[in-house]
Amino acid sequence: MALADERVADAHQNIKPVHPAQTGAVCSTCHAADNVEFLALKSGDRVTLDHAYRLCAQCHFSQAEAWAGGAHGKRLDGWQGRRVVMGCADCHDPHKPALEPRIPFRAPQIERIRGHDQ
């Protein structure tokens, strides 16, 4: 992948461009060409990184709809009162969005349980 080859050694060492590799994107597909601190929308608007959901929603519209409604993402401040939710990039690394597989917390100390003899 050309993007990975051309990385500046001291600036982008932690970036694993899996997502661009999957989608055929380049840096400027999401970032503003003159300033990576801004995101460039297809409409021509530019938004700050805090409003990444507007950029992500351009492709992931069903996820964005579920996120706005409450079926996707995480709420931060409890179930009551003002609704504060995590943004897209709070959970997903934009360059490598999928969660890593890992070993789970310990299993219950029981024999293999089955539906009818639980």
Next chain:
Amino acid sequence: MNPDRTLEPRGDADERTMLQKRVDRRRALSILIGGMAVGMQAVTACSPLSPVSDEERETRLLAWREYIKGNYRFMSEEERAETIARLERLAKLKRGVDVTIQSTGAQPGVMFGYAFNISKCQGFRNCVQACINENNLDRRAGTQYIRIFEMEDGVVDLDEADATFQHEVPAEGHFYMGTQCFQCADPPCVKVCPVGATWQEPDGITVIDYDWCIGCRYCMAACPYWARRFNWSAPEVPAEELNPNQHYLGNRARKVGVVEKCTFCIHRTRQGRLPACAEACPTGARVFGNLLDPNSEIRWVLANKRVFRLKEELKTEPRFWYFTD
């Protein structure tokens, strides 16, 4: 859903008088025997042969008063405050821990509901870990309220599901489905309790009075979801791992021979916070909220997603839905 049905169980008035009579008899006994016990202790305390410390005497007296108290459901506000003060003091005397036990009641206009996204859950069991820490679950017996079932893609089959998986997750070709107490609107566990030690609160949470439970385990047999856990031994939680934020009907200290279960983290949710499992989930598979609020997230899920409930044909009306993306 008819909220009226869940507010007052059938035959509540009769039950109330019946239990009230019993409580009155208990109180008469308590004054009689309690007086004797204190008298005896006073006598032994004066004796040079008996090395009973002040703390030991206080512990015995408090434990005795705890032993003869009534059912929480029928206590007055003063009685509730008294028993909580005793329990907090006993925790300090016996274990040297400072705990705060709430008696926070249900908020009006609130009915809790839960939704679980089986497309999102990856089987990490962060929820299980958070639940153990939050609810002071027995570390020695390894009690867990939540079960995460690993199933092959395509069909919900609990007979073939495995809750004891311990390999890297998510496994290829599998999905994960969590169960816990579903806080049924028509709970079979409450119906079978012979002593009225478990009941449904106005916000839909089925709770247990651990000091009224006789440990017969009828409720465990009645629950079609295996949501209840029995304490075969006295639960053990290291003092440094103890969660001091407790509720009388929730995560306070349990004893040997009583049943316990998930209460949707009653000590958190009644103060507007999320249950520990929902807060801990790294995948966002867990949605919690007020079913009576049309703008809540849970209502959005129920209105916009394809949902189902476990063993729906049993008509237990769980307030816990599964959905997919």
